Amino acid sequence: MTSDDDPVLDDPVGRSLDGRHARFARRLGRAATYTPDVATFSSVCTDPSAKDWADLAELLGPGAFADMFNCPALPPSDWEPVFRLDGRRMLWHGGDHLDLPAPGPDVVELGPENTPEMLALVSRTEPGPFWPRTRELGTYLGVRVDGTLVAMAGERLRPPGWTEISAVCTAPEARGRGHAARLVTTLAARVLARGDRPFLHVAERNTGARALYERLGFKTHGQVTFRGFRTPGAH
Structure with missing residues (x-):
């Protein structure tokens, strides 16, 4: 059985889009997101740079919703917060x-x-x-x-x-x-x-x-x- 500390769980959205959900992926650089009518989840890897955030913004378009699932990093200050939900x-x-x-x-x-x-x-x-x-x-x-x-x-x-x-x-x-x-x-x-x-x-x-x-x-x-x-x- 897989380990509890499996690193793929740190970026489950990105790793899904890299593999079994690749057919639903839209990509630019290291940024990736699902086709909108499938899911709103997006990924910029676990160590995003300013360019990664800029690529995601370009991929999604201006004023678009980005559901970051459990991204450990916060986007630049000009991204507008929409919601926060604590979970397990x-x-x-x-x-x-x-x-x-x-x-x-x-x-x-x-x-x-x-x-x-x-x-x-x-x-x-x-x-x-x-x-x-x-x-x-x-x-x-x-x-x-x-x-x-x-x-x-x-x-x-x-x-x-x-x-x-x-x-x-x-x-x-x-x-x-x-x-x-x-x-x-x-x-x-x-x-x-x-x-x-x-x-x-x-x-x-x-x-x-x-x-x-x-x-x-x-x-x-x-x-x-x-x-x-x-x-x-x-x-």
């Missing part, structure tokens, strides 16, 4: 094999035809950034009750050796029934089966989700700070 990175510690949960007819794999209802569920539950093509980053699973999508989870960042589980959400009327646990466990088993190690991120304030992930086999690896900025120029 959690790594899988449940062993290198996990039996798949018993299948159920209500668990489905979500495809492009499901995008409208996925976006509708995200708008109700706000699990984090999710765009019209985010589903293309990996496998997304959902739970249906009476034909209605009430819960989902999927794969997002994929640096070498790792797969991030993300967009874990359940409609308010369907909570407390184990849907999120079943989806995360199913995804973790699939990730392990192909030789990757699962990891995820959770907002510091979301103590309920953190407790769930700990019960499922994840442990806190460290604190992370998510920041968003607007590039210099006209808004």
